[in-house]
Amino acid sequence: MDMAPEEFRRAAHQAVDWMADYLATSRERPVLPAVQPGKLTDALPRHAPERGEPISEILADFERLIPPATTHWNHPRFFAYFAVSGSGPGIIGEMLTAALNVNGMLWKSGPAVTELEQVTLGWLREWLGLPPEFFGIIYDTASISTMHALAAAREMTDPEARKRGGLGDLVLYTSEQSHSSVEKGAITIGIGQQNVRRVPVDERFEMKPAALREMIEADVHAGRKPFCVVATVGTTSTTSVDPVGQIADITEQHGLWLHVDGAYAGVAAMLPEMHGLLAAASRAHSLVTNPHKWMLTPIDCSAFYTRRPDLLRQAFSLVPEYLNTAEHPRAVNLMDYGVQLGRRFRALKLWFVMRYFGREGLAETMRTHIAIAQRFAELVRGDKRFELAAPVPFSVVCFRYAGSDEENRLLIEEINARTNSFLSHTVLNGRYVVRLAVGHARTTWEDVQPVWDTMQSFADGRGAAAGR
């Protein structure tokens, strides 16, 4: 039993109208909902319905209850974390994916899932200037991509680990500024948190290669086994870029796996003016970049590349008989390359996005975000009451009001409340820092100007109160 196709048609058209209205008017919605924890829970029935309910009621409840309890990521004034976009063509791709409902475990269970994933990741690889020998696969999140990189690295250094278990002397290196997923991945695969070395960064928040080299040598000297370095192109707090070339010199010398986390910024290599961004990353063993961050693709879609798919496969492949199919040289079975046996048809939305915008359209969007961020940074630089807390290589600005942490906390509150924006914070060198992350497809300078205006009135008010 399913919904009748004509009932589906009517209800889905109704949903599309809501979606189109939502996209057209999202700027007018509060980006942060005015809800307390538990409010939605309390508004919902305590028990599920025994009997089915009409779709019209469900859609009405959706409109009434869900958007008012939603933090609107698909909103041009969302400046928190990394701003993302569920673009029109990407949403349409997801709609078709849901209707097909394919599970691309192996080639036979989803030829189009398998091949379109290879083709679109090949296209993207070319845009980013990555070498043709990089094998691409789509996972759900960068956290999972990085965990797979670590597992392949483990396989390279300790090929018996898969069978034997028991690691304990493998050591991983990543900067103090790297994403929590690196440490979490290491914990998950049994490396142990104490074997994750946090390499210091310089004043630009970039990993210090000399410190990395010293730490590796000290571990080798102590009889431990360095196995992997994770460098970042676009760190989470400041979008700093580790010196990947110098890091690659070290990993190559010591025979370590080099993984590059370009989850946010990696895709920027498709801009001609940033074409060298991943040049050194071409020397890496693996790289992740997330089209669902800055590349207008609805979540989830994380692109993982590796020059050693053989090791990834060796680390994970386990083919049960019921999935045993005759091997064809052109039939990749994606289930062999990771933890997850099943996978959604994520390449479909990526294909829609890449074709609809083209490289130029995507590059132009990122260029616009970068220009907005640079303009904002310029304003911050020109006002002594504020300071930039980090360089601005891409579209994220870290700044502070030249006051206490508490004042900066108040500043965020005031911006978010007065301008219908959502900015979040980070901590750099022990100080509370405000982040403006520009990245939504429909963000314009007019969305950012009110943030600056509020900062001005905030500083004016403080200055007056302090008699400055």
Added chain:
Amino acid sequence: MDMAPEEFRRAAHQAVDWMADYLATSRERPVLPAVQPGKLTDALPRHAPERGEPISEILADFERLIPPATTHWNHPRFFAYFAVSGSGPGIIGEMLTAALNVNGMLWKSGPAVTELEQVTLGWLREWLGLPPEFFGIIYDTASISTMHALAAAREMTDPEARKRGGLGDLVLYTSEQSHSSVEKGAITIGIGQQNVRRVPVDERFEMKPAALREMIEADVHAGRKPFCVVATVGTTSTTSVDPVGQIADITEQHGLWLHVDGAYAGVAAMLPEMHGLLAAASRAHSLVTNPHKWMLTPIDCSAFYTRRPDLLRQAFSLVPEYLNTAEHPRAVNLMDYGVQLGRRFRALKLWFVMRYFGREGLAETMRTHIAIAQRFAELVRGDKRFELAAPVPFSVVCFRYAGSDEENRLLIEEINARTNSFLSHTVLNGRYVVRLAVGHARTTWEDVQPVWDTMQSFADGRGAAAGR
């Protein structure tokens, strides 16, 4: 820059019409595409477009290229692996999820994502008769759910492992018939394949508790550390049900984590006539069941429950504990409970499905599938030229033509070619076995009858050739 909302509206309406037509006519499509590996790849441009293309062309290419290269899981004659359904309300839920494009990392980044996930999993828990202390979370796949169970189990037995790494003496037990994800999860988290014990099964393909007990005692005697047992309710090959109560007696006695893999069959506990199915599983530490399998929810949606969310959190959380006190008691941060930091709004489609069909509607659909499978099994039982290869507790029938493995391979080929169905195989007791997995929302007996008819003509032809 994004697609203009009115352009989105037009194109999305067009997509909906295609989707409604697809659902209405999918039975007429070939369930298995007539493609060779590489054909779609060769039909696609070698390079991505520099400039954007009109959405009309992309949609036209989708229609022309993708469905003919797709294995149609959303097809009433898909009988392979486990049959699944992307139902109408579930698809609409996915559409809205794509438009909102929320990332539910923490409560603040997605109150509705967080709370609706807790509410729908609470509803489902009640339907399945699971205890109220089970904490629920949605992951993408059962493989990831099970990996998280193993990591929490590791945390319970060896709380220093997270920090120290280095396992190697922890031992996991699961039956010979359990899903490959159990072993893969153990490999991933560093347990080592050699520390995964495959417990023998009886003639019904159910784990032998006595053998489990012996293996655990032998390992304890040898100084190893048993830490976890994975029991299955609905194994992948035959849907057999391990004796969870007897297994729980053993795990409780030895202080081991008990994880129940009910990925396929767990949801059947919502049928009144199967209400006891998960009664013993209530004693487990964790359980997974996938609404995206038999519960009409588009992939991906895997429901994971645990009575020890504290251990799951301890295994994965990277937020310093002192920050937790400032949290609101009702604001769960789902990122703390797993590898993935980000998550799609998967609960939305589940909410749509649970409400649209109600418990009765979902139960009735499963009941129909079970009745179809039982009727088919009855026919097999009544024909000496065929044999049932396993009991049929749910909606999957494992059977053989009473001939060679090669003849059974030919039988599948003939069924799939002649009836526009897709059946797959497994191997039981070293013999090649055909599987008929009934589970699509729109499957009726009329879809299965041709399979039986083809089996008849196959057997008639063989019998005549052999002079039987």
